[in-house]
Amino acid sequence: MSKRGAAPTLRRVEVVVNVASGSVAPDAPAEVEKIFADFGINAHVCAPSTEDLTNCLRAAVDAGPELLVVLAGDGTVRAAAELCGPKGPMIAPLPGGTMNMLPHAIYGLRSWQDALTVALAEGEARMLGGGEVEGRQFLVAAILGSPALWGPAREAARYGKARLALMRAQRALRRAFTGRLRYSLDDGPRDKAVGLSFLCPLISRALDEEAPALEAAILDLQGLRDVVSLGFHALKGDWREAPAVHARPCRVARIWASEHIPAILDGEAVRLSSSATIGFRPDIVRVLSLPKALRES
Incomplete structure (x- = not known):
């Protein structure tokens, strides 16, 4: 669920650029400054080393800006959202990572330069909902159980580390039938599954983006064929598409x-x-978003 309104006048803007992220060039900080200058806004840009990224984010939030721009991956955006909270600075998550699922959902399939330019011209404030587990928020998805072990294998494969990817994939396969989770959705009956994932409504293809719920996907492996299918889809990037996965809406x-x-x-x-316990929260963070018609154009 989200609430929209006109974007406030931007007097103070902080920008954090992760130049070590998946699709951020070394000249990105200068490009950001120029785009803001074209709008008559003097933005403060920080391009920290990977080790100093968290400190840079915290300092940017503590500066009390109206807008915090984050040019990085989804994980860095999640960290920024946790620091801002629903009453802190509005954020603009630009596509600077590898997957960029949240920026693409908010700004459409645009480059970060186009996304920022259009957002400054046409953007609106929007409260964004998402999930929460053990005090941690997420705006895209949570994966629990043995399917989470496929993440490191996929990252190794993406960076061309074939031997490491194989080792991690073998580990994930060994655990495919072990350590089953017990779960209950919306106080329903308890059941068992190898893994579960929870997608936020803005990302889910099954839920309306205003739905006050998460999309829960349940993985139940019955044999080797399901394991192979899981591995194939996980290495492609979305294990939820495997035939052994079943999805439904869920609040808690x-x-x-x-x-x-x-x-x-x-x-x-x-x-x-x-x-x-995983639950839906309607008020994770405010974002500078585009109207749906512009996102789909």
Whole structure:
């Protein structure tokens, strides 16, 4: 669920550029400054090293801007959203990563330069909902259980590290039938699954973007054929498309396991406790968004 309104006048703007991210060129900070200058706005740009990224984000939020622009991947945007919260600065998540699922959902399939230019000219303030688990928010998706182990394998394959990708894929396969999760969706009956994922409504293809719920996908492997299918789809980037996956809307989910639960939140690998509750939150962060007609143009 989201609330929209006219974008406020921008007097103070902070920009964080992750030049080590998937699709950010070294001259990106200068390009950002020029785009803002064309709109008569003097933006403060920070292009930190990877080790100093979190400190740069925190300093940018502490500066109290009307707008925080983040040119980075989905994981960095998630960190910025957690720092801002629903009452902090509005953020503009530009596509600077590899997947860029959230920026593309907010700005359409545009380059970051075009997305920023159109957002400054036509953007509107919007409260964005998403998911929350153990005090961590996510705006794209959460993956829990053994499918989360495919994330490192896919990253290694993407960077051409074939041997490392194979080792990680073999590890994920070994755990495909072990460590099943117990879960309950919306206080329904308990059941078992190898893994679960939760997509936010803006990203889901099954939910309306205003839906006050997450799309829960349940993975139940029955044999080797399902394992092979899971591996194929996971390495392509979306294990939810595997035939053994079943999806439905969900507001609150409770998950139990015999040990810590491996998870991926917006592309970042984390480890949850052996029991976790995932729920939909309607007020994660305010974003500078485009109207739907412009996003689809």
